[in-house]
Amino acid sequence: NAGVMQNPRHLVRRRGQEARLRCSPMKGHSHVYWYRQLPEEGLKFMVYLQKENIIDESGMPKERFSAEFPKEGPSILRIQQVVRGDSAAYFCASSPTGGFPGANVLTFGAGSRLTVL
Amino acid sequence: KQEVTQIPAALSVPEGENLVLNCSFTDSAIYNLQWFRQDPGKGLTSLLLIQSSQREQTSGRLNASLDKSSGRSTLYIAASQPGDSATYLCAVRPPDTGGFKTIFGAGTRLFVKA
Numbered sequence: 001n002a003g004v005m006q007n008p009r010h011l012v013r014r015r016g017q018e019a020r021l022r023c024s025p026m027k028g029h030s031h032v033y034w035y036r037q038l039p040e041e042g043l044k045f046m047v048y049l050q051k052e053n054i055i056d057e058s059g060m061p062k063e064r065f066s067a068e069f070p071k072e073g074p075s076i077l078r079i080q081q082v083v084r085g086d087s088a089a090y091f092c093a094s095s096p097t098g099g100f101p102g103a104n105v106l107t108f109g110a111g112s113r114l115t116v117l
Numbered sequence: 118k119q120e121v122t123q124i125p126a127a128l129s130v131p132e133g134e135n136l137v138l139n140c141s142f143t144d145s146a147i148y149n150l151q152w153f154r155q156d157p158g159k160g161l162t163s164l165l166l167i168q169s170s171q172r173e174q175t176s177g178r179l180n181a182s183l184d185k186s187s188g189r190s191t192l193y194i195a196a197s198q199p200g201d202s203a204t205y206l207c208a209v210r211p212p213d214t215g216g217f218k219t220i221f222g223a224g225t226r227l228f229v230k231a
Binding site: 004006031033035041042043044045048055056058059091093095105106107108109110111113 | 159161206218221222224
């Protein structure tokens with residue numbers, strides 16, 4: 001079991017470019033969560049997805065950010081027209097299919113570190 | 118609104134010392150509390166998960182306790198080692214909106230000196 005896989009691990013973009021971060025959940029997991037960790041801060045919830053559905057995106061900035069989890073393939077966090085303030089570590093987590101999400105252990109990926117020049 | 122606070126923010130101890138990391142949360146209505154370890158530039162490793170009906174969990178030299186009524190959890194590390202140096206994060210899962218929105222503390226940075 002390869003765990004939660006995120007790529008790229010490091011991404012450098014210039015202001016105004018687009019960033020795409022990918023997350024493949026653990027085998028058997030269909031719940032995916034994205035968190036952002038700004039420098040010297042704790043992790044903040046961004047969005048919760050299940051296959052083909054956004055369940056809650058209350059932590060996503062209203063503009064430029066979007067997320068998807070298609071039927072096939074990884075979940076993608078997309079940031080359009082990046083600004084310096086988007087520089088952060090973006091973590092993906094997954095939890096098992098079935099059961100009650102609130103009771104399940106979150107398994108995190110190693111994160112994708114975005115640097116905006 | 119649920120908030121999680123971790124004290125101290127940073128801690129430096131000599132090797133072999135037993136230590137306690139503290140976590141407090143403002144709303145006692147939680148599904149569970151999870152302690153994580155984060156190494157610099159790396160992801161999060163789950164250490165212990167305590168369900169709301171439980172009082173403590175143990176794994177090796179780690180013991181985590183949960184007192185929901187007072188909104189507190191402690192992570193006890195016995196006989197600390199340099200390899201324990203990392204940031205320790207406490208996270209709770211509140212029941213609103215289905216319990217999936219985990220709230221994290223800012224962490225305690227631990228440095229164990231050889």
